Amino acid sequence: MVGAALARRAVDAGLRVVLSNSRGPATLADLVAELGERARAATPAETAAAAELVVAAVPLAVHEQLPREALAGRTVIDPTNYALYPGFSLPALDDDTLTSSQLVQRHLRDSHVVKTLHSIGPRQMLELSRPPGAPDRTALPLSGDDPAAKRRVTALLDVLGFDAVDIGSLAESWRSEPNTPLYALPYLGDPPPGLAPAEFVAWAQRAPGVPASAARIGALAASAVRGPAGFRL
Known part of the structure; x- marks a missing residue:
């Protein structure tokens, strides 16, 4: 959902996009037709070769399927979030050895990973630009270990209609992950009380966007306290 919404926002902003997934370009035909002439579909390796910036909009559980060699030297935006569910957990995240983006960077060791676009939902992304x-x-918020990559991503966010707040390195990216005040809620407002996790997700998908200034995002990042990793479904 995040990938499709981002593609729509990018096309609306005048950018060209190349889409890929694990099922093949033909499965993206309807979305490409909807997006128009600025969009096309390709294989993951072809997309990596064609794109100046790559958005790895995949579930964190399959991040090791990202094409490491094809993405070498590229700036890769990581919008993943750690969601725990029965039968799946990542010990390196559970014990705070790594953040989720450090895990992605460890796999994409020759790429420049920047964490952003993970804390805002698809509807809010389209409404708040x-x-x-x-x-x-x-x-x-964005975080990363390579200053030049962060500048490139900041420029992209500007084109997409958003300011960027640099909250530090990938090791500091927990400040904008699930279970922090910076995750989702600044763009949603207050949820109804008593929602279970699955109910919260459903509510967030429907809720209208609420603008959040750079000053507010910076303050929330600075005041964040690290808690349990991952969103529990």
């Missing part, structure tokens, strides 16, 4: 200088422009 604004031109530069708009008084209600929304900001998104």
Whole structure:
């Protein structure tokens, strides 16, 4: 869902996008037709070769399927989140040895991973984009270990209609992960009380977007306290 919403926002902003998935380009025909002439589908390796920036919008559980060699030297945006479910957990995340983006970076050892676009939902992404200088422009957190890669991603976010707040290295990316005040809620407002995790997800998918300024995002990142890793479904 995040990948499709981002593709729509990118095309609307005048960018060209190349889409891929694990099932083959033909399965993306309907989405490509909807997006229009600025979009096309390709294999993951072809997408990596064609794109200046790559968004790895895959479940964290399958991040090791990302084509390491094809993505070598590329700036890779990591929008993944750690969601625990029966039969799946990642000990290196559970004991805080790594953040989820450090795990992705460990696999993509020759790429430049930047964590962003993970803390805002598809509907809110489409609703909250604004031109530069708009008084209600929304900001998104980003983190990474390569300054040049972070500058490239900041420029992309600007084109997409968002400010960026640099919250540090990938080791600090936990500040915007699930179970922190910076994850999802700044763009949603207050949820109804008493929601179970699955109910929260359903509510978040329907909720209208709420603008969140760079000052607010920066303050939430600075005040974050590290808790249990992962969103429990």
